[in-house]
Amino acid sequence: xxxxxxxxxxxxxxxxxxxxxxxxxxxxxxxxxxxxxxxxxxxxxxxxxxxxxxxxxxxxxxxxxxxxxxxxxxxxxxxxxxxxxxxxxxxxxxxxxxxxxxxxxxxxxxxxxxxxxxxxxxxxxxxxxxxxxxxxxxxxxxxxxxxxxxxxxxxxxxxxxxxxxxxxxxxxxxxxxxxxxxxxxxxxxxxxxxxxxxxxxxxxxxxxxxxxxxxxxxxxxxxxxxxxxxxxxxxxxxxxxxxxxxxxxxxxxxxxxxxxxxxxxxxxxxxxxxxxxxxxxxxxxxxxxxxxxxxxxxxxxxxxxxxxxxxxxxxxxxxxxxxxxxxxxxxxxxxxxxxxxxxxxxxxxxxxxxxxxxxxxxxxxxxxxxxxxxxxxxxxxxxxxxxxxxxxxxxxxxxxxxxxxxxxxxxxxxxxxxxxxxxxxxxxxxxxxxxxxxxxxxxxxxxxxxxxxxxxxxxxxxxxxxxxxxxxxxxxxxxxxxxxxxxxxxxxxxxxxxxxxxxxxxxxxxxxxxxxxxxxxxxxxxxxx
Amino acid sequence: xxxxxxxxxxxxxxxxxxxxxxxxxxxxxxxxxxxxxxxxxxxxxxxxxxxxxxxxxxxxxxxxxxxxxxxxxxxxxxxxxxxxxxxxxxxxxxxxxxxxxxxxxxxxxxxxxxxxxxxxxxxxxxxxxxxxxxxxxxxxxxxxxxxxxxxxxxxxxxxxxxxxxxxxxxxxxxxxxxxxxxxxxxxxxxxxxxxxxxxxxxxxxxxxxxxxxxxxxxxxxxxxxxxxxxxxxxxxxxxxxxxxxxxxxxxxxxxxxxxxxxxxxxxxxxxxxxxxxxxxxxxxxxxxxxxxxxxxxxxxxxxxxx
Numbered sequence: 098x099x100x101x102x103x104x105x106x107x108x109x110x111x112x113x114x115x116x117x118x119x120x121x122x123x124x125x126x127x128x129x130x131x132x133x134x135x136x137x138x139x140x141x142x143x144x145x146x147x148x149x150x151x152x153x154x155x156x157x158x159x160x161x162x163x164x165x166x167x168x169x170x171x172x173x174x175x176x177x178x179x180x181x182x183x184x185x186x187x188x189x190x191x192x193x194x195x196x197x198x199x200x201x202x203x204x205x206x207x208x209x210x211x212x213x214x215x216x217x218x219x220x221x222x223x224x225x226x227x228x229x230x231x232x233x234x235x236x237x238x239x240x241x242x243x244x245x246x247x248x249x250x251x252x253x254x255x256x257x258x259x260x261x262x263x264x265x266x267x268x269x270x271x272x273x274x275x276x277x278x279x280x281x282x283x284x285x286x287x288x289x290x291x292x293x294x295x296x297x298x299x300x301x302x303x304x305x306x307x308x309x310x311x312x313x314x315x316x317x318x319x320x321x322x323x324x325x326x327x328x329x330x331x332x333x334x335x336x337x338x339x340x341x342x343x344x345x346x347x348x349x350x351x352x353x354x355x356x357x358x359x360x361x362x363x364x365x366x367x368x369x370x371x372x373x374x375x376x377x378x379x380x381x382x383x384x385x386x387x388x389x390x391x392x393x394x395x396x397x398x399x400x401x402x403x404x405x406x407x408x409x410x411x412x413x414x415x416x417x418x419x420x421x422x423x424x425x426x427x428x429x430x431x432x433x434x435x436x437x438x439x440x441x442x443x444x445x446x447x448x449x450x451x452x453x454x455x456x457x458x459x460x461x462x463x464x465x466x467x468x469x470x471x472x473x474x475x476x477x478x479x480x481x482x483x484x485x486x487x488x489x490x491x492x493x494x495x496x497x498x499x500x501x502x503x504x505x506x507x508x509x510x511x512x513x514x515x516x517x518x519x520x521x522x523x524x525x526x527x528x529x530x531x532x533x534x535x536x537x538x539x540x541x542x543x544x545x546x547x548x549x550x551x552x553x554x555x556x557x558x559x560x561x562x563x564x565x566x567x568x569x570x571x572x573x574x575x576x577x578x579x580x581x582x583x584x585x586x587x588x589x590x591x592x593x594x595x596x597x598x599x600x601x602x603x604x605x606x607x608x609x610x611x612x613x614x615x616x617x618x619x620x621x622x623x624x625x626x
Numbered sequence: 627x628x629x630x631x632x633x634x635x636x637x638x639x640x641x642x643x644x645x646x647x648x649x650x651x652x653x654x655x656x657x658x659x660x661x662x663x664x665x666x667x668x669x670x671x672x673x674x675x676x677x678x679x680x681x682x683x684x685x686x687x688x689x690x691x692x693x694x695x696x697x698x699x700x701x702x703x704x705x706x707x708x709x710x711x712x713x714x715x716x717x718x719x720x721x722x723x724x725x726x727x728x729x730x731x732x733x734x735x736x737x738x739x740x741x742x743x744x745x746x747x748x749x750x751x752x753x754x755x756x757x758x759x760x761x762x763x764x765x766x767x768x769x770x771x772x773x774x775x776x777x778x779x780x781x782x783x784x785x786x787x788x789x790x791x792x793x794x795x796x797x798x799x800x801x802x803x804x805x806x807x808x809x810x811x812x813x814x815x816x817x818x819x820x821x822x823x824x825x826x827x828x829x830x831x832x833x834x835x836x837x838x839x840x841x842x843x844x845x846x847x848x849x850x851x852x853x854x855x856x857x858x859x860x861x862x863x864x865x866x867x868x869x870x871x872x873x874x875x876x877x878x879x880x881x882x883x884x885x886x887x888x889x890x891x892x893x894x895x896x897x898x899x900x901x902x903x904x905x906x907x908x909x910x911x912x913x914x915x916x917x918x919x920x921x922x923x924x925x926x927x928x929x930x931x932x
């Protein structure tokens with residue numbers, strides 16, 4: 098590494114040889130980083146590259162194993178988030194550290210100095226949010242706000258502390274393209290005031306657009322320090338991933354006339370105050386089609402998945418039709434028997450039981466749909482371990498699942514490998530319908546492209562595929578047609594080649610067409626509470 | 627008039643221990659801790675209060691020691707569940723069982739002995755008002771403290787910064803920690819407050835309600851207090867309403883049993899429980915409000931990741 102005298106005067110924050118070890122894992126291995134004043138500095142890397150670990154150390158919520166942090170040239174120890182704030186470091190978290198049951202003003206008050214009253218904070222917050230173009234109602238309960246609005250609270254809360262360095266952790270992963278544009282304007286205003294931003298992302302396009310400098314991590318090690326504008330997306334990707342990621346090939350199969358999964362006028366009330374009601378959803382997927390359902394998180398994606406998979410039943414059996422049968426009142430196993438497969442969003446605790454082995458997890462999902470194969474002993478239903486073992490080995494081979502040991506616990510696999518197994522578990526049955534929710538969330542690029550390829554291959558073989566995803570790149574990569582979900586409503590699916598990023602962004606924001614202006618939908622949503 | 631006041635006075639006496647214990651547990655649960663040891667803390671408070679008052683002749687010293695005993699007992703719970711991160715449910719149950727046994731042992735020599743009563747303190751002028759005078763302004767110190775606890779807890783939770791931090795910890799301890807709020811310290815203080823309240827509730831039983839020591843004299847009040855907190859959706863004023871409703875129906879059914887309406891006495895004895903649950907279920911029908919008030923991290927152990 099460059100031999101450069103620590104404590105350069107033009108550096109706001111400097112990091113030398115920072116290392117964090119968790120057990121045997123070196124999450125950060127001798128990381129160097131320099132952030133200058135008035136700079137938007139990107140921290141690039143795939144999921145699991147160690148970005149979050151690094152910023153947690155910078156923000157005092159993790160203790161470095163070794164290495165030194167310099168703040169304005171002076172060596173410092175950042176022992177707690179409070180201390181970090183004291184130095185002038187503010188942080189906007191990826192998984193928001195907001196309290197749903199409290200109001201916006203209360204949430205902001207929690208991170209402020211002790212002597213400010215809540216009324217005062219409401220006022221300050223209102224002023225600041227106008228100044229930066231981040232509209233907020235201080236008295237609203239966080240539980241009622243969209244993800245984009247929640248992020249605004251975090252940003253305003255951070256700005257109120259008047260920090261010199263603001264750390265943003267994957268800020269655009271939850272925003273519509275238009276909301277992201279607004280965020281970039283805010284960031285540029287912050288830079289023009291002489292403050293610096295550490296911008297964590299894995300989106301190359303954004304980084305090239307707004308960042309002055311980029312530090313790239315891979316597997317906890319520093320792999321690049323560059324001016325992102327001088328690089329190409331391909332060269333940046335190489336620093337991030339190490340090798341070229343195999344691109345997904347879509348030869349395009351034939352779309353059949355047979356409708357394999359259909360929802361007609363499907364509505365479902367919200368089950369909790371924090372859930373979204375589904376309103377009048379129409380969805381038709383034929384064999385060979387891949388419908389991508391885009392949308393900002395929290396607009397009814399999981400609710401839609403739940404009613405399609407049978408986790409939640411709907412009142413009218415005819416509202417959902419799978420392979421020609423009314424399925425609205427059928428449970429998950431019954432729908433699997435009709436030929437459907439499902440992959441829910443959360444790997445741990447939903448799609449898989451972390452503390453059980455892979456083969457056990459497979460039996461849990463398929464014990465009824467594959468009873469003839471996996472179970473024996475008549476009413477006793479004894480598990481045939483040999484058959485189950487063979488099936489799980491088949492999946493592991495087919496999906497290239499990498500793991501240690503012969504049949505390890507689900508918890509011991511990395512996110513990407515476990516996800517490959519879970520998707521493979523369904524594909525192994527050759528389902529005629531598959532519904533997947535956020536299939537590659539938090540998965541490394543290699544595993545993501547493997548999973549996407551598998552979904553495309555399934556569709557090309559004549560099955561109907563529904564992919565619910567927040568990742569627009571993913572949607573464009575796999576989908577033959579695209580629909581957008583917003584506040585529990587689904588737009589009509591349109592062929593992918595007719596869709597633009599801009600159009601999807603507008604649909605995500607709730608503009609469905611000339612006949613439904615935004616304001617009106619907002620009002621309705623407000624009344625529904 | 628005299629009779630009405632006498633009856634209403636018995637209602638306040640029956641409601642006060644429930645109110646105090648429930649108020650303490652409300653604060654504990656708002657911070658995200660579930661202490662099922664309320665019954666144990668009450669009964670330990672009762673025996674220590676009785677013994678101290680009996681030996682020293684001073685009921686105020688008795689009440690103070692009862693409260694301190696409850697607090698000490700809650701510290702045991704805090705040490706196990708917060709510092710050693712044991713399961714809160716199991717630890718709370720163990721605390722109750724321990725409290726019932728321990729109080730029986732301490733109180734063995736005090737069974738059947740005459741007690742010392744906490745005398746009412748008349749508030750000048752106000753005490754001579756008709757009806758409310760004798761009812762509210764001529765009561766013992768623990769009654770005043772119980773009413774003060776409702777006002778104090780409401781103000782503390784919804785008007786002060788520490789109250790806000792406490793609610794935030796109960797809602798999401800991970801986020802609170804990320805903001806630099808001391809989760810464990812706040813929870814310790816909340817648990818200790820719960821212990822003081824439960825200990826005082828016990829002191830009320832053995833110094834006011836029936837000034838003597840009987841084994842297991844808490845008679846399930848700790849459990850009722852726990853249920854009150856949940857059914858009241860963790861709102862102080864609803865706890866007040868629930869405690870007084872329970873007290874009123876308890877006293878009412880006693881009179882009904884005395885008058886003998888031909889209703890089975892078992893049914894009448896069950897009536898306070900039924901009535902309280904029914905009313906509180908009805909007022910907590912608003913699921914949104916209930917969920918907004920439910921501490922989301924209730925009974926979850928917290929271990930900071932460092």
